Amino acid sequence: MRGTPHKVFAALMSTVAALAAATLLPAAPAAAAPARQGPSARTAAACTPAQVVANGGFESGTSPWSQSQTGLITNRTGQSAHAGSYFAWLNGVGTTHTDTLSQSVTVPSGCSTATLTFWLHIDTAETTTSVRYDTLTAKIGSTTLATYSNLDKNTGYVQKSFDVAAFAGQTVTLAFTGSEDSSLKTSFVVDDVALDTSGGTVPPTDSTRTPAAPAYTVNLSSDTNGFVWTGHETASFTNASATPLSEVYLRLWDNYHGTCTAMPIAVGNITGGTSGGLSVACTALKIDLPAPLNQGQSATIGFDLSITVPSGADRFGHDGAFSNIGNALPVLAVRDGAGWHLDPYTNNGESFYSLASDFRVTLDHPSGLLVPASGTSVDTPGSSGRTVTTATASKVRDFAWGAGPFSKVSGTSAAGTPVNIYSVSGISASDAQSMLTTAKNAIDAHAARFGAYPYGELDAVIDNNYWFGGMEYPGFVLDLVSTTALTHEIGHQWFYGIVGDDEYTSPWLDEAFTDYATDLAQGKTGTNCWSSVSWASSAEKITNSMAYWDAHSSRYSTVVYGYGKCALHDLRRQLGDTAMAKLLKDYAAAHWYGVSTTAEFKAAAQAASATDLTSFWTQHRIEG
Numbered sequence: 001m002r003g004t005p006h007k008v009f010a011a012l013m014s015t016v017a018a019l020a021a022a023t024l025l026p027a028a029p030a031a032a033a034p035a036r037q038g039p040s041a042r043t044a045a046a047c048t049p050a051q052v053v054a055n056g057g058f059e060s061g062t063s064p065w066s067q068s069q070t071g072l073i074t075n076r077t078g079q080s081a082h083a084g085s086y087f088a089w090l091n092g093v094g095t096t097h098t099d100t101l102s103q104s105v106t107v108p109s110g111c112s113t114a115t116l117t118f119w120l121h122i123d124t125a126e127t128t129t130s131v132r133y134d135t136l137t138a139k140i141g142s143t144t145l146a147t148y149s150n151l152d153k154n155t156g157y158v159q160k161s162f163d164v165a166a167f168a169g170q171t172v173t174l175a176f177t178g179s180e181d182s183s184l185k186t187s188f189v190v191d192d193v194a195l196d197t198s199g200g201t202v203p204p205t206d207s208t209r210t211p212a213a214p215a216y217t218v219n220l221s222s223d224t225n226g227f228v229w230t231g232h233e234t235a236s237f238t239n240a241s242a243t244p245l246s247e248v249y250l251r252l253w254d255n256y257h258g259t260c261t262a263m264p265i266a267v268g269n270i271t272g273g274t275s276g277g278l279s280v281a282c283t284a285l286k287i288d289l290p291a292p293l294n295q296g297q298s299a300t301i302g303f304d305l306s307i308t309v310p311s312g313a314d315r316f317g318h319d320g321a322f323s324n325i326g327n328a329l330p331v332l333a334v335r336d337g338a339g340w341h342l343d344p345y346t347n348n349g350e351s352f353y354s355l356a357s358d359f360r361v362t363l364d365h366p367s368g369l370l371v372p373a374s375g376t377s378v379d380t381p382g383s384s385g386r387t388v389t390t391a392t393a394s395k396v397r398d399f400a401w402g403a404g405p406f407s408k409v410s411g412t413s414a415a416g417t418p419v420n421i422y423s424v425s426g427i428s429a430s431d432a433q434s435m436l437t438t439a440k441n442a443i444d445a446h447a448a449r450f451g452a453y454p455y456g457e458l459d460a461v462i463d464n465n466y467w468f469g470g471m472e473y474p475g476f477v478l479d480l481v482s483t484t485a486l487t488h489e490i491g492h493q494w495f496y497g498i499v500g501d502d503e504y505t506s507p508w509l510d511e512a513f514t515d516y517a518t519d520l521a522q523g524k525t526g527t528n529c530w531s532s533v534s535w536a537s538s539a540e541k542i543t544n545s546m547a548y549w550d551a552h553s554s555r556y557s558t559v560v561y562g563y564g565k566c567a568l569h570d571l572r573r574q575l576g577d578t579a580m581a582k583l584l585k586d587y588a589a590a591h592w593y594g595v596s597t598t599a600e601f602k603a604a605a606q607a608a609s610a611t612d613l614t615s616f617w618t619q620h621r622i623e624g
Helices: 009-019 251-256 429-450 483-491 508-521 546-551 554-577 578-588 598-608 615-619
Strands: 089-093 097-105 112-124 135-140 143-149 158-164 169-182 186-198 212-224 228-238 245-251 265-273 274-279 286-294 297-310 318-319 324-325 359-366 376-381 386-396 401-403 405-411 416-422 460-464 470-473 474-478
Touching: 009 470, 089 169, 089 228, 112 135, 112 143, 112 546, 135 158, 143 158, 169 186, 169 318, 212 297, 251 265, 251 318, 286 297, 359 401, 405 429, 416 429, 429 460, 429 483, 429 508, 429 578, 460 483, 474 483, 483 508, 508 554, 508 598, 546 554, 554 578, 554 598, 554 615, 578 598
Parallel strands: 212 359, 416 460, 460 474
Antiparallel strands: 089 186, 097 169, 112 158, 112 186, 135 143, 135 169, 212 228, 228 297, 245 286, 265 297, 274 286, 318 324, 324 401, 359 386, 376 386, 405 416, 470 474
16 A cells, blocks of 8 residues: 555646645544444455466576577576566567567466566667657467557566456467567566466355454564564464365565565464465465364464565665565465455555454564564563564554664654654654654544544654655555655555455555545645546546556556545535535444445445435446
8 A cells, every 4th residue: 555656656746736626624523433344245256366477587497488599588787687687688689680488378267367467678779759660569369468669668677467367268378579670779678477366256155254353473583784584473363254264375465576486575384284385476375274164263373484675665675774664474365255365466556455453573673773663662672782672553454664773753643642753864853843743633633534543653654765655554654755645644544454445456445535534634625626537448447456557557546546536525525524524434433443345335425315326426437
C-alpha cells in the first residue's frame, strides 16, 4: 500500500490538483464504539497456484529457453541484471539482425487468473523521436502481447504485466523477438520472467476466512548495520472454517526483490508441518500440516528466518545507513470462498491480504541504531553494546520496522496518541517538526471521523529519497516531507489497517477511501471533481483489480485514487454530509478488524440512501 501509489507520487499530486477543490467541510461527529465483523462470502474459485516459467531469472544456465544464437542469456558487461547476475540481451548489434528467445509453458487448467510479468530495459543509439526502427515483440502462442521499440528507451528496468488467463489449459510458446534495422543499435534486455496462476473452479464448501486469529512470535538479531536479521518465528492459528485445513501458505513477499536462487527472505528448519515447496515467484511457501485441522482446532508452525535488506530507498531496502523492513516477516495467506489467495507481488500498489493478527517481535540490535516499529515498543539493555527492542502489536495485518541512526522527535496528539518522527540524514529539524505537527493533526482528524486509533503509538520514518510518496503499515509509515502524503498514510491506519480488504482484488477499498479521508482532514470537498473524469476504455473501472492496473499502470493513480475519491465525494453529495459521515463511521465500526468488500459497502450505502443507487454505481463504474 502506498499512501500515494508506488512510483507515481508526482502523477497523483497532479491528479489531486485537477480533481480536488479546497472547500471547507464541517467536522464529523464523535467516534462510535467499534464492533467486530464476521466473515463474509466471496464469489471466486480456487486452484493450486503455480509459477510456470522455468529459469525466469536466467540464473540456472540456458535451459529450458531456446535461443536463436548462443549468448543471448548472459552476464557480460555492457548491461546489467534486474536482479541476480544473468539476463537476456537481445539485439544491440547495429546491423540488420533478429534475435529470438522462447520457452514452452503450460498454463494450468482450472485457474482463472494467469499473469505474465517481465522486467524490460531498453537503450538505443537511435536519435529519432517518432520512428520505430528497432522492435521487441512479446508473444504467447500466436497472440502478440506487446511490441516495444527504440522509442520506449528508459534508464532502468520497467515491469510489464499481461493477463494471459485465456490460455488456461494450453501448452504454448512464450517468445521474445527483437529486430534491428541496418544502423544504430538498440538493446532489449529482459529479466525475471514469471507467469503466475491462481483462482480456480472448486471453491471450499464455505466462505469463512481462515486460518483465523493468527499470532506471531518473532525473535531476530541484526548485524552491525541492521541490514541482515536472523532468528526464529512461530505462527499459531485456528481453522475457523467448516472445511478442514490440511495446509497453510506463508507469504514471503520480499522475495520479489531477489531471485529464487538468491532470496532475501529465507525460511528453514520448519516445525509443525512439512514444506510443500515455493510458488508464485518464490513468494508463497506451502506447508502441509501433519493432519487436517477441523473447525475450531488450532496449530503452530515454526521456522528459522533470515532477512537480507537490499540497497535502495524502498519499503524494503536501505537508504545508506537507514533500513526500512516492510513485508519481510512471513505471514499466513488467507483461504476463503475463492480458495487460497496467492496473488503475485505488485510493485505499483499492494498485493497484501491478511487477517487481523497479534505480533510480539523481539529485535536485538546495536545500541547505535534506533528501531521504530509497528505496535508499542520497549527497549532493554542487551549484550555489550546492544539493545533489545520488544514490540507488541495487537489486531494488525502486518508488522514493519526500521533500523538506523535516525534523528527522533516526539509528541502527543491532542487526543492522546504518542507520535514519533524518525528522520534520515538531510531532513531539517524544521521539516521534522512540521511532519510531527501534521501527524498529530491527521491522526486525531481521522479518529474523530472513523473511530479511535487503537494501535498505541504511531511511528513515521521521513526520507526524501523515496521514489514513492509514502507507504503504510500498522502503526508505522514511511513518507516524504509532504503534508498531504503523510495525512494519507495515516489515513491508511483505518482503511486497510482497521477496516481490512483484499488489496490485490479491490485496491479502491483502501486507496480511494484513504484519499477521500485525506481530503476531509484537509477541508476539501472535491467540488466538481467528477466533471473532470474521462475513461480510457470501456474496461476501465474504479473497482478493477491490481492485475488490470499492472497492465495499465499509467492510469492506476488517476482512476483508483482520483476518480475513486471523487465518487465518494459524489456519494456524499447524494446522501448529504451528515448521512455520509454516519455511513462511514458505522461502516468502520461494523468492519472493525474485519474485511470489507465492495458489495458490502454498496449495500451499506444503499441502506443509508432514500433513493435507489443503481444508476450511481453504474455512472461511477463501481462494480461488485
